[in-house]
Amino acid sequence: MKRILVTGATGNVGLEVVRALHERPDVLVLAGVRDVQRGAEALGAYPGVRLVPFDFADAATHDAALANCDSLFLLRPPQVTDAFGGLIAKARQAGVGHIVFLSVQGAENNRFLPHHKTEQLLIAGGMPYTLLRPAYFMQNFTSTLRADLMEQHRIFLPAGKARFVLIDVRDIGDVAAIVLADPITRHHNQAYTLTAQNRLTFQQMADQLTAGLGRPIAYESPSPWRFYRTKRREGLSRGFVLIMLLLHYLPRFTATPPISDAVSRITGRPPREFADFVADNRAQLLGK
Incomplete structure (x- = not known):
């Protein structure tokens, strides 16, 4: 074993x-x-x-x-x-x-x-x-972004119209388990980019959250300085806010990351999409 x-x-x-x-x-x-x-x-x-x-x-x-x-x-x-x-x-x-x-x-x-x-x-x-x-975690919406969803019914990030490639962490777990347990060495010395198959703006994610949760979710893209001040007033550490800025603001000025088929190649099934994530986590996203 x-x-x-x-x-x-x-x-x-x-x-x-x-x-x-x-x-x-x-x-x-x-x-x-x-x-x-x-x-x-x-x-x-x-x-x-x-x-x-x-x-x-x-x-x-x-x-x-x-x-x-x-x-x-x-x-x-x-x-x-x-x-x-x-x-x-x-x-x-x-x-x-x-x-x-x-x-x-x-x-x-x-x-x-x-x-x-x-x-x-x-x-x-x-x-x-x-x-x-892995790409951008869908589960950020049930962790770092959840407070804004619950309290303000909004996504509040300085991402503008940048498109993001996402991944459900359940797919990461499934891929990792296969790679770790495989008795053959086919996965040795390999690198796999893990993504879903859609590129979404945060406005599109807000639209899918609205449809899946049955209540309006707005998307607001503040300036970096306003975002920084708002999150610092909410009690987040300086370092954490700066990381969030890097993660969400810089993609406005870079190419959209590529999409990969690694999840389907390794698991034999398509990766979960954002709508799947919303449906599967509806209760948590609604605070129930």
């Missing part, structure tokens, strides 16, 4: 990787969590998953978590700036046979992204890797 360590196991993506792996009888899922008790509560729906203490900021937890691990799902939490050189070296020393790294779309061409450096370390490291480069 293949032993697979999932870091960030209780986060948006990690939880979906655990869910997809748990459905497979041929793997033992090792869920890397900072707090075992809280992890048990978050992962209670997945009996048989083994909780393993793992903290990105505490190198002392890494050796035990990596011991007897066949494959590693590695993601980079937003608050972590390290490129994981030390962790990758420890994985190699522990005999980990394959690392699947959650990067971001376009990381291969943007050396300013921390994901770019991690990709380069994996490529140069000599051990089998797979790079997953």
Whole structure:
């Protein structure tokens, strides 16, 4: 039975990787969590998953978590700036046979992204890797963007008319599970860009939310300075607001990212579209 360590196991993506792996009888899922008790509560729906203490900021937890691990799902939490050189070296020393790294779309061409450096370390490291480069998460609407939807019935972002390529994190989980559990090496040393099949503006997303939720959702595109001041007054940290500005304002001046068929090629089914996400998460988006 293949032993697979999932870091960030209780986060948006990690939880979906655990869910997809748990459905497979041929793997033992090792869920890397900072707090075992809280992890048990978050992962209670997945009996048989083994909780393993793992903290990105505490190198002392890494050796035990990596011991007897066949494959590693590695993601980079937003608050972590390290490129994981030390962790990758420890994985190699522990005999980990394959690392699947959650990067971001376009990381291969943007050396300013921390994901770019991690990709380069994996490529140069000599051990089998797979790079997953997902597009803009649909689940941002059930996390960072949810407050505006709930309280103001609006999307409030400085994205103008820029078109975005999206991905449902459930599709990331499904792809990651297949790549991690595959007994054949077909996915080794490969990079996959993960997207749905439509390019949407935030106005189009607001229209689909209006149709799916049955209540009007407006789209307001403020100036960067107004967005910054508004979010700072709401209590968001300076660094987080700046990241949101980079994520939503800069695409107004760059080419729309390409669409990929990797999800359908790997899973054998089409990726979920934004309308699917809205329908499946309607209660949460309505605050029920």
